[in-house]
Amino acid sequence: MELKDKVEVTFHAGVLTIGGTIVEIAYKDSHIFFDFGTEFRPGLDLPDENLQTLLDNGLIPELKGLYDLRFNYEYKGDETKDYAHTAVFISHSHLDHTRMINYLDSDISMYALEATAEVVSVLNQNGDFLLPSPFESEKAFTRKITAVAPYGKIQVGDIEVQLVPVDHDAYGACGMIITVVGRKIAYTGDLRLHGYNPEDTEKFTELAYKADMMIMEGVSISFPERKPVKVACPIHSENALIAGFVQLQKVNPERQITFNAYPANVQRFSEMAKQSIRQIVLTADMALLLKKLFDQDVAYYKENVEQDTSLLDKTLEVDYVDLLADKTNYIWQVTDNFDKLQAGGLYIHSDAAPLGDFDPTYEKFLALLNSNAIEFVRMACSGHATPDDLDKIVRLTKPQLLIPIHSYHPEKLENPYGERILPNRGQKLLL
Structure with a gap:
């Protein structure tokens, strides 16, 4: 194979950091990209989130031919190849993998598993999940995502991409098996x-067994210096988390109990609703997501009077005023107006925003609860494979070449079965 016919893998973003993964695989005039989110660095305190501001602060990379042409963006890189066949693939709905999709050129196809396409659409129905397109009049505009069935295959020129479901805390997550000129490249996405x-x-x-290259997340090996956060009970699985959620209700029979979790973790909300002792009440948006994905009816409340709840069972609506006054009957999801909660109540923080002490709003959030004597209980279960399970996944796949990304310490992930390369941002590898 001549050099010009080599498969090129470029790590545009998502290296030596968590989030914002954008990797390109190219062969001749065929190009695929995954994913299309942004890095999460709230400490930057940006004046806005315009395309140029994100570029200037390194939250997104220079990319040829991908951004909406109406931005009048001028590519500053050195890429000269033809982009006749181009597509973007989304592994799951978390913002560090999706937040930028409305900035993508509308002529470029974007693919995701069916569940991810649905989750992104519902979460952005109020226009406050993704970065909004400055060119669309509809507030809740979400660019088209072509839904793919589990294990479905998409052909982009000479490149074939198979979307393979994986276990993650975002419902509908997938990894990808990419096949091009007889080579197999596996991308794990985020998994556990x-x-x-x-x-x-x-x-x-x-399906990834003995891949020529495996591009793998390594979030759990990023924070060895952090002390474990105290939780209500040891949580090693989603089932253990639900058990702890139920136990807190048992030992607090006469106390206002509220909670929140990350909205993309739809299965967690579903299991909370199924196993809760008290009547669980979700926001109307989350209740709608459970209805669309699982045909599951759950009690809900409106966060504002304009919310469209026409698809929900009217008899299951609970008045917000009743929730604020309750101490014994309900356990309910709260996303805002924490200052209205009862003094002395219990709040369960289950991987919700703010996500942790790296977010400047986290300490302010804790202080707000403390000022009203509301007990804060963090009940978390990671969406990412443990360090031991990362090693197990490598052992099960035995890749010829391992590329750890999506981690602050990728060097901690080893490959006893072949080579390992730790790429730099912008680095291009030839396969």
């Missing part, structure tokens, strides 16, 4: 083995 669907991750490792 301790959630609701570990068999999905195991199936992915079978």
